[in-house]
Amino acid sequence: MSEVDSFFKSAFSVDNVIFGFDGGDLKVLLIQRGAPPYKGKWALPGDLVYPNEDIDTAAERVLEQLTGLKGVYLEQVKAFGAVNRHPLGRVITIAYYSLVKTNDFQPTPASFAQSAQWHSVGTVEELAFDHNQILQSCLTQLKQKVRIAPIGFELLPPKFTLTELQHLYEAILETELDKRNFRKKILSMNVLHDLDEIQAGVAHRPAKLYQFDQERYTRFLEEGYTFDV
Amino acid sequence: MSEVDSFFKSAFSVDNVIFGFDGGDLKVLLIQRGAPPYKGKWALPGDLVYPNEDIDTAAERVLEQLTGLKGVYLEQVKAFGAVNRHPLGRVITIAYYSLVKTNDFQPTPASFAQSAQWHSVGTVEELAFDHNQILQSCLTQLKQKVRIAPIGFELLPPKFTLTELQHLYEAILETELDKRNFRKKILSMNVLHDLDEIQAGVAHRPAKLYQFDQERYTRFLEEGYTFDV
DNA sequence: AATATTTGGTGTATTTTAAACAATAACCTT
DNA sequence: AAGGTTATTGTTTAAAATACACCAAATATT
Numbered sequence: 173m174s175e176v177d178s179f180f181k182s183a184f185s186v187d188n189v190i191f192g193f194d195g196g197d198l199k200v201l202l203i204q205r206g207a208p209p210y211k212g213k214w215a216l217p218g219d220l221v222y223p224n225e226d227i228d229t230a231a232e233r234v235l236e237q238l239t240g241l242k243g244v245y246l247e248q249v250k251a252f253g254a255v256n257r258h259p260l261g262r263v264i265t266i267a268y269y270s271l272v273k274t275n276d277f278q279p280t281p282a283s284f285a286q287s288a289q290w291h292s293v294g295t296v297e298e299l300a301f302d303h304n305q306i307l308q309s310c311l312t313q314l315k316q317k318v319r320i321a322p323i324g325f326e327l328l329p330p331k332f333t334l335t336e337l338q339h340l341y342e343a344i345l346e347t348e349l350d351k352r353n354f355r356k357k358i359l360s361m362n363v364l365h366d367l368d369e370i371q372a373g374v375a376h377r378p379a380k381l382y383q384f385d386q387e388r389y390t391r392f393l394e395e396g397y398t399f400d401v
Numbered sequence: 402m403s404e405v406d407s408f409f410k411s412a413f414s415v416d417n418v419i420f421g422f423d424g425g426d427l428k429v430l431l432i433q434r435g436a437p438p439y440k441g442k443w444a445l446p447g448d449l450v451y452p453n454e455d456i457d458t459a460a461e462r463v464l465e466q467l468t469g470l471k472g473v474y475l476e477q478v479k480a481f482g483a484v485n486r487h488p489l490g491r492v493i494t495i496a497y498y499s500l501v502k503t504n505d506f507q508p509t510p511a512s513f514a515q516s517a518q519w520h521s522v523g524t525v526e527e528l529a530f531d532h533n534q535i536l537q538s539c540l541t542q543l544k545q546k547v548r549i550a551p552i553g554f555e556l557l558p559p560k561f562t563l564t565e566l567q568h569l570y571e572a573i574l575e576t577e578l579d580k581r582n583f584r585k586k587i588l589s590m591n592v593l594h595d596l597d598e599i600q601a602g603v604a605h606r607p608a609k610l611y612q613f614d615q616e617r618y619t620r621f622l623e624e625g626y627t628f629d630v
Numbered sequence: 631a632a633t634a635t636t637t638g639g640t641g642t643a644t645t646t647t648a649a650a651c652a653a654t655a656a657c658c659t660t
Numbered sequence: 661a662a663g664g665t666t667a668t669t670g671t672t673t674a675a676a677a678t679a680c681a682c683c684a685a686a687t688a689t690t
Binding site: 182183184221223224225227228248249250251253254255262266290312 | 411412413450452453455456457478479480481483484491493494495567
Binding site: 480562581603606607608 | 640649
């Protein structure tokens with residue numbers, strides 16, 4: 173018997189934990205299911221993987237259906253494959269998380285969803301399937317990764333202030349950071365470009381705007397350094 | 402159309418990167434495939450997941466078939482799901498790695514294998530499927546994990562010397578460590594139990610034997626410390 | 631028995647990194 | 661002009677990482 177003869181009725185899906193940041197809380201984009209099972213429940217956006225589709229591509233597709241965005245930061249976390257995780261059949265799912273700028277789009281509910289909304293990660297209710305567990309895994313992975321790779325910038329607009337950046341890290345890491353030490357550390361890595369611009373429209377001293385500089389980061393790596401917050 | 406109606410011909414498997422250590426090199430247990438595709442090629446041990454089997458259970462089963470071992474350290478890494486990764490159909494695979502003591506068993510080739518042998522991780526040849534890529538991912542993950550969790554001990558016999566432990570870390574991390582600093586660091590964490598025994602049968606000054614002490618490690622964590630090599 | 635060989639075991643000084651901490655500057659509002 | 665609010669900056673201290681060399685204890689050799 174060859175391996176392919178023993179295929180059985182089964183499927184695989186991708187689920188995507190889409191993270192966003194609004195300046196205060198870390199957010200996750202959830203959909204409200206429009207069909208059973210778990211109709212009406214909040215869930216992670218996901219879909220079955222098409223026969224001729226790489227799993228990474230499927231995750232990109234789910235993201236684009238909901239946000240219209242392409243080319244955003246997307247990373248696989250792991251597979252979830254308990255026998256009874258899906259009430260209607262054997263479906264294992266591959267979990268991904270992605271980082272988007274909330275101002276870049278308005279969520280448009282995909283075919284499988286009644287609505288799509290941002291939820292604060294800290295106060296997410298009970299979700300469909302094993303999605304709370306998936307969210308937790310993705311969050312854990314994000315927390316680790318954001319400290320050793322310059323991916324936090326994906327959640328901010330192209331131009332940002334150091335205080336905004338600090339608040340982002342504080343939201344993700346769920347900790348408070350010392351302002352002076354944070355700025356020292358970030359600036360010493362020399363991966364930010366000082367735009368010589370300042371904030372407009374604030375009722376106080378405006379802050380300088382910075383940009384993440386990919387070329388500087390490449391040089392930073394070439395010199396043997398590692399990103400570390 | 403419900404989700405389960407759209408199931409298509411597909412399957413999922415698990416592949417297991419079984420790591421071992423012989424005092425010198427980090428090893429991986431490979432099987433030689435006994436059936437097409439890739440008949441005769443070296444590959445990671447793996448199998449299709451049974452319909453009523455959790456994916457973690459499938460990985461444990463593959464491990465036990467080959468080694469006879471149960472209750473071994475086993476961790477999922479990620480899924481691999483490129484469309485054409487399997488020449489005979491759509492098969493995504495979930496990669497696991499496990500850590501075993503090479504002296505605990507003799508590899509017994511499973512049904513799907515002609516033979517099973519330890520290979521040095523550094524000199525692994527071209528493997529079947531995308532198994533080189535899977536091995537690489539698991540190795541990367543092991544390197545990260547072994548520094549922040551006390552899992553290296555899983556590769557050593559219950560009683561070991563500090564030099565053996567150091568050589569293990571050097572093999573995994575592919576770096577040289579300073580003897581005095583290494584011993585200072587490990588012993589200062591206070592998770593090893595000094596057995597008051599010494600090596601026998603060596604042609605030089607015998608070293609003291611130690612044991613990893615789970616209770617001490619639990620206490621270590623409770624006091625807010627984190628394992629770090 | 632003496633000597634050689636091999637690996638085990640130990641401490642200190644230096645450098646680097648992390649942490650704690652507060653005053654002045656710049657802009658806006660009233 | 662005064663008051664409110666956030667931005668910006670440096671030093672001191674503690675902790676951690678790194679670099680580094682000699683003596684001890686066993687077996688093997690002569």
